[in-house]
Amino acid sequence: MKTPFMLPCRRWWLMAVVIIEVALILESAMSDPEINLLNKGCSQYNATNLSDFFSNLNATFSGLRNQISSQNKKFATAQQARTSDPVYAMVQCRDYLSVADCVSCLDAAVSQIRNCSAANGARVIYDGCFLRLGLHIHFSHLINFSSLHSLQSMCQIPSFLIIEQGTLKNGNIIAVKKLALSSSRAKADFESEVKLISNVHHRNLIRLLGCSNKGPELLLVYEYMANGSLDRFLYGERRGALNWKQRFEIIFGTARGLAYLHEQFHVCIIHRDIKSSNILLDDDFQPKIADFGLARLLPEDQSHLSTRFAGTLGYTAPEYAIHGQLSEKVDTYSFGVVVLEIISGRKCNEMKVESTEFLLEQAWKLYEDDMHLKLVDDSMNEYREEEVKKVIEIALMCTQSPVSVRPTMSEVVVLLVSERSIELTRPTRPTLIDNDKKIREEATAATGPSTSDATASFTEFTGR
Structure with missing residues (x-):
């Protein structure tokens, strides 16, 4: 038997269900992971042990996705380094993206990077997120990217800079090149250097480990050369x-x-x-x-x-x-x-x-x-x-x-x-x-x- 009290409760329950459904529909309609592709690249070098590499790759991507979806992060790093072909990766979404959109952008970037097959390094830049992986770069120790805009137009080196020595969390020593944001020339130099040096790999060329444009300075992080310049x-x-x-x-x-x-x-x-x-x-x-x-x-x-x-x-x-x-x-x-x-x-x-x-x-x-x-x-x-x-x-x-x-x-x-x-x-x-x-x-x-x-x-x- 229905009591007078149960009737209004049922009405309120039905209204709540309708409101939730409408909210989900609106969220879906307004969803925009911003996956317009701006830039992508694959290393010309391949991993040596493909079985270990792909196993590490899958585990690393899974780790990134878990952090974003369950921990509500917009910046995440992950690694699998148990074998001869370790994988380190980092992802960053724009601050205004929802968790769902950030995950969708990551999934799209992962799909793009898998086209690089066994390449031991790759990057994908979308409007909404940036994903990069490598065999040798421990991104969890590098400087966090605060903005993706400067990485989108990557296109020249200045005398207005400071070189400092730094130490990563794992104890490795790095060289940090600081460029003051006092002119458009500084930003152009920064973007050019990142674009070129991140794609060249040779024993007689300096290796870029990371970069940042957070704050009033532009930072380039390089491997440390103990004996300095010639x-x-x-x-x-x-x-x-x-x-x-x-x-x-x-x-x-x-x-x-x-x-x-x-x-x-x-x-x-x-x-x-x-x-x-x-x-x-x-x-x-x-x-x-x-x-x-x-x-x-x-x-x-x-x-x-x-x-x-x-x-x-x-x-x-x-x-x-x-x-x-x-x-x-x-x-x-x-x-x-x-x-x-x-x-x-x-x-x-x-x-x-x-x-x-x-x-x-x-x-x-x-x-x-x-x-x-x-x-x-x-x-x-x-x-x-x-x-x-x-x-x-x-x-x-x-x-x-x-x-x-x-x-x-x-x-x-x-x-x-x-x-x-x-x-x-x-x-x-x-x-x-x-x-x-x-x-x-x-x-x-x-x-x-x-x-x-x-x-x-x-x-x-x-x-x-």
Whole structure:
């Protein structure tokens, strides 16, 4: 028998059910996980043990999904590192997404990343979320991304920065590069460096571990190089500490890194700022090229680009410094100058007290007089004279004019490891410019070197 009290209770119960159903329908109608794809990429390297890798991959994705769905997180990290192919991953959703939309965005990103198959690293960027995974990057120790906007347009390196040493939760030491958000240039440099360096992997290129644009500073997190930059060992506080074997290994490793950027990566990358301070040394004095903020991509169908000068005078090829003609041979020229610095222990754009010659000019004159070894750093004692002479000649080949006669960096690598003496056409005289981008005329015995306001033509390029 129904009592008068039961009738209103039943009505209220029915109304509650209707309200809940309407709310669910409205939530479904208003749901928007924002899965417009902005960017995606797969590593060119694959995992070694596929069974372990896919098992770890599935467990890692499951861990991310569980954290977002049950713990109401918008940022989560997960890892499976029990085997030789560990997987680390991180996901971040925009703050305004609902839990359901965040999960949906993650699911869509996971589906995209699975298209990379066994690639040991991948990333997917949607409007609403960002997912990244890797075999070696422990994202739970990295800096949290506070905004996805700066990662969407990823497209150039500044002098307005600070490099600091930091320590992760697991005790690993890192280098943190801070860029002040004082200009649009800083943000553009940040975005360019992240875009380029996160996709290149080589033993002689610095490895990017993470980044952040939270707060007033932009942060780039790199692997830590215990010995700092090469310039410290050539003309800084550690001058004289490198023997010839170490110097040669630095030269060879740098050449190999550049050859990868120019010819072995899927698109040609021109660094534009190769110099001793941008070459870092690890515990074993192995070199790693750093600072990709000025790097540019060279399309396959173009021999060069015409662009405004950016870089460091003294290391910069004349055709680029004067006319803005940029090709990979600009890096080749800079490499040649760095090699001369490594051999001489002298800074390229400083004149010796007893002369008015820059380093490249002095090296060329000593070569012409067959007095190569007068260039060698006084602090370097034991070395094979013929080997050092060969390397000096290779450096001069890299600085030749016109551009077309400079070797490619892969050719430089072969020349460096060749046991026989190089029997090639004599290098042609480089075009010498001073700090005002004026061409330095050849010196005369009576008057010494002079400068000219004349400009030379550097239009001889070869297709790649």
